[in-house]
Amino acid sequence: MAYVTEDAERKPETPAEEEGTTGLFTALGKMLKRLRERAGLTQKQFGELVGYGPDAISAMERGVRITRPELLEKADDILNAGGLLKDAIPEVEETMRRARTRHPEWYQGYANLENVAVSLYDYSTMGVLGLLQTENHARAVFTNRYLPLDEATIERRVADRLSRQQLFERWPPVECSFVMEEALLERSIGGPEVHAGQLQRFLHIGNMRNVQLQVMPTRSPNHPCLGGSFTLLTPKGKEQVRYMEIQGYPRLITDREEVRVLAARFGIIRAQALTPFEPLALIEKMLETL
Numbered sequence: 001m002a003y004v005t006e007d008a009e010r011k012p013e014t015p016a017e018e019e020g021t022t023g024l025f026t027a028l029g030k031m032l033k034r035l036r037e038r039a040g041l042t043q044k045q046f047g048e049l050v051g052y053g054p055d056a057i058s059a060m061e062r063g064v065r066i067t068r069p070e071l072l073e074k075a076d077d078i079l080n081a082g083g084l085l086k087d088a089i090p091e092v093e094e095t096m097r098r099a100r101t102r103h104p105e106w107y108q109g110y111a112n113l114e115n116v117a118v119s120l121y122d123y124s125t126m127g128v129l130g131l132l133q134t135e136n137h138a139r140a141v142f143t144n145r146y147l148p149l150d151e152a153t154i155e156r157r158v159a160d161r162l163s164r165q166q167l168f169e170r171w172p173p174v175e176c177s178f179v180m181e182e183a184l185l186e187r188s189i190g191g192p193e194v195h196a197g198q199l200q201r202f203l204h205i206g207n208m209r210n211v212q213l214q215v216m217p218t219r220s221p222n223h224p225c226l227g228g229s230f231t232l233l234t235p236k237g238k239e240q241v242r243y244m245e246i247q248g249y250p251r252l253i254t255d256r257e258e259v260r261v262l263a264a265r266f267g268i269i270r271a272q273a274l275t276p277f278e279p280l281a282l283i284e285k286m287l288e289t290l
Helices: 021-038 043-049 054-063 070-077 088-100 107-112 136-145 151-169 190-205 255-270 277-289
Strands: 119-123 175-182 211-214 230-235 241-246 249-253
Touching: 021 070, 021 088, 021 119, 043 070, 054 136, 054 151, 070 088, 088 255, 107 151, 107 230, 107 249, 119 255, 136 151, 136 190, 151 175, 175 230, 175 249, 175 255, 190 211, 190 277, 241 255, 249 277
Parallel strands: 119 175, 175 211
Antiparallel strands: 119 230, 230 241, 241 249
C-alpha cells in the first residue's frame, strides 16, 4: 500500500467544489442567516429549535456544512420562509446523491467507507478525534500545525472536518464507541474558552443513545495498547477494516487477521476504561473549574 502524507500536493479543488456543492450550500447558508436574523433569533436559539448546536448552525450559514433537507423543512416553518427553503430540498437531495466527500485524494478511500459505516470504534491517544472536535478546536489544531498552513488551507480543512460529523445525524444511527486517554480531557487546545466548548461537545456526544464515550484513566497500572491511536470501521454490507495515521501517514488495513487483533485489543481497552457514565461526571466536574 502506498503511503501519502496529508501535506502532499492536492488536486485543484475538492470533488464537492468541482460539482458545485460548495456554491449551493454557501447560497443556502446566506439565505438561512438572513431569515434567522430577520426572525430575531441567535444561532443558539435557532439551533435549539431545529436540534443543532450553535457551531453547526454557524458552519451551515457559512456554507462549510451541508444544510440537510430535514433542517430546511423545519427552518422554513420556524423562520416563516413561505416555502423558500422547502423549494430547495429537491436540489439539495440530488446534490447529496451526486456529491462525493470533501476530502483530500489520499483520504478519499477511508472517507467513502465512513460515509456508509454501520459501526465505528475509535481509540485516541494524542489528539481528539476529528469527528468529536468543535469548529474552534479544529481551527486551533490546524492553526498550530507545524509546518504552518496558510489561512485558506486551514479553513478548507476545518470545513472538511465538520462535514464528516454528519455521521451523527444519520438514520438509522451509526453504532459508535469512543475511548480516549484521560490526558485529552486535560489538554486545553485553543485556550480555556475553546477547551470548555470542546468539553461541552463531549457531553453532547456522550449522551447520544447510539454512542458510548469512555476514558482510559492515566492512573491505570495496565494498558493493552501503547502503540497509538486507531479506528475500527464496519461499512454496510462489508467486513470491518482498520484505519490509523502516524505523523500524517495514513494506513487502511483490510487483512482479516490484523483487523481481528485490533478488534480484540479494542475490547480489552473498553473493559479497562471508565464506564460510559463516569467520564460524563468527570467532564461536568472539569467544566465547573474552568
